[in-house]
Every structure is written in structure tokens, then in C-alpha cells.
Amino acid sequence: MAGPLQFQFVMSADDVDRLPPTRAEVAFLGRSNVGKSSLLNALANRKALAHVSKSPGRTQLLNCFELGNGTTAVDCPGYGFAAVPGRVRAGWQQMMDRYLLERRELRMALVLVDGEIGPTKLDVQMLDWLRANELPFVVVASKHDKVKASVRDKRKRELAEGCGVAGNEVVWVSAAKGVGIDRLRSLIRGWLDQTSRTS
Ligand SMILES: Nc1nc2c(ncn2[C@@H]2O[C@H](COP(=O)(O)OP(=O)(O)OP(=O)(O)O)[C@@H](O)[C@H]2O)c(=O)[nH]1
Ligand SMILES: [Mg+2]
Numbered sequence: 001m002a003g004p005l006q007f008q009f010v011m012s013a014d015d016v017d018r019l020p021p022t023r024a025e026v027a028f029l030g031r032s033n034v035g036k037s038s039l040l041n042a043l044a045n046r047k048a049l050a051h052v053s054k055s056p057g058r059t060q061l062l063n064c065f066e067l068g069n070g071t072t073a074v075d076c077p078g079y080g081f082a083a084v085p086g087r088v089r090a091g092w093q094q095m096m097d098r099y100l101l102e103r104r105e106l107r108m109a110l111v112l113v114d115g116e117i118g119p120t121k122l123d124v125q126m127l128d129w130l131r132a133n134e135l136p137f138v139v140v141a142s143k144h145d146k147v148k149a150s151v152r153d154k155r156k157r158e159l160a161e162g163c164g165v166a167g168n169e170v171v172w173v174s175a176a177k178g179v180g181i182d183r184l185r186s187l188i189r190g191w192l193d194q195t196s197r198t199s
Contacts, residue, residue: 014095113140140170145179
């Protein structure tokens with residue numbers, strides 16, 4: 001089935017145990033301000049389904065959306081926001097570790113990397129951690145519209161290299177301009193159709 005993903009907000013949870021049961025799930029990860037919520041809105045073709053941040057780092061919960069066929073998507077809090085106190089950051093880390101390690105139905109972690117900025121140290125740490133724990137992930141490069149056409153090829157090569165993946169494994173998107181959105185929709189449908197986890 002083509003067209004927008006009909007996400008409906010279900011609930012926000014501060015722990016994996018409080019999330020609703022699901023058949024299959026995808027998660028949106030990435031540093032604060034990278035464009036996770038904007039991407040969810042673009043995939044759903046909705047303006048304000050997921051809250052787009054005016055100030056970064058405000059989403060501290062796992063925001064769960066359902067697709068109507070027993071599958072779900074989780075918009076995770078952004079990492080790397082300097083103004084968050086250490087104590088809060090430690091709590092966030094624990095919540096995220098538990099979520100990623102214990103959510104058995106997680107089919108794919110979409111790791112958003114800012115296409116304009118490229119992978120930060122925290123992005124690389126997250127990717128290394130996912131690899132070390134053998135969790136399935138895909139790199140999604142956001143804000144394609146902000147990368148000038150003249151530097152695009154070079155940027156695409158550098159971003160993939162910085163993330164330790166092949167160039168053709170990176171999914172480039174622009175929530176603002178709709179670039180790559182249809183393709184990502186069908187990838188997500190495919191991951192959610194899987195009956196079990198693959199890495
Ligand atoms: N130009 C451009 N700006 C974008 C795009 N996607 C998101 N933005 C902007 O980037 C900022 C952050 O977007 P969000 O979607 O709130 O980012 P987030 O990753 O959900 O941030 P947190 O919830 O704080 O973790 C907003 O000002 C968006 O308008 C895009 O494709 N192109
Ligand atoms: Mg957000």
C-alpha cells in the first residue's frame with residue numbers, strides 16, 4: 001500500500017515497560033534538532049502529529065504512534081543537548097538502553113544524522129553501540145534541502161564514511177521538501193512486515 005503512513009499518537013512513556021504491546025516497531029533516534037519529529041510528520045503527511053521543537057531537548061519521553069495494523073513507531077528523545085543536567089542525561093541514557101535492548105519487537109532503529117552537519121561524535125557513539133549490541137539500524141540523513149547541490153556528492157560520500165556504512169545504505173530525506181519520503185515509507189512498511197528481527 002502506498003501513500004502516507006497513518007500514524008496516530010498513542011502515548012508517551014518514560015520506560016519500555018510502559019509502552020503498549022506491539023507486533024512490530026520502528027524507532028526514530030538521533031541528536032536533538034536533527035529532525036526526527038519533522039520526519040514523522042512528513043511520513044504521515046501531517047503538520048503537527050509529532051511535536052516539532054522550538055527549543056531542542058524538550059522531548060524526554062518515548063513517544064509512541066500506532067499504524068492501525070498492530071505496528072508502532074517510537075519518536076525517541078534527542079541526545080546531545082548540552083543544557084540537560086547530568087542527572088537527567090543519565091536517566092535518559094538508562095531509558096534508551098533499556099528500550100533498545102528490551103523491546104523485542106523493534107525491527108529497525110532509524111538513526112537520523114544531520115545531512116548538513118554530518119555525523120557528530122555522539123552519532124558515531126550511538127552507531128557503534130547499536131553495532132556492538134547487534135541491533136538492526138539504518139542511517140537516515142536529514143535536511144537534504146540544506147545541502148547545496150554543488151557539494152552534495154562529496155557530502156554524501158563523507159557522511160556515509162563517517163557513519164561507517166556504504167553510500168547506498170544511507171537514506172537521504174528532506175522533511176521540508178519531501179525528498180526521499182516515499183522511499184522511506186516503503187522501507188518502513190517492509191521492516192514492519194517482517195515477522196522477526198533481522199540485522
Ligand atoms: N530545512 C529543513 N529543516 C528541517 C527539516 N527537518 C526538520 N527541520 C527543522 O529542524 C528543527 C528541529 O526539528 P525537529 O523535528 O523538532 O527535531 P527533533 O529531532 O525531533 O528534535 P528533538 O525533539 O529536540 O530531539 C526544526 O526547526 C525543524 O523545522 C528539513 O528537512 N529541512
Ligand atoms: Mg522531536
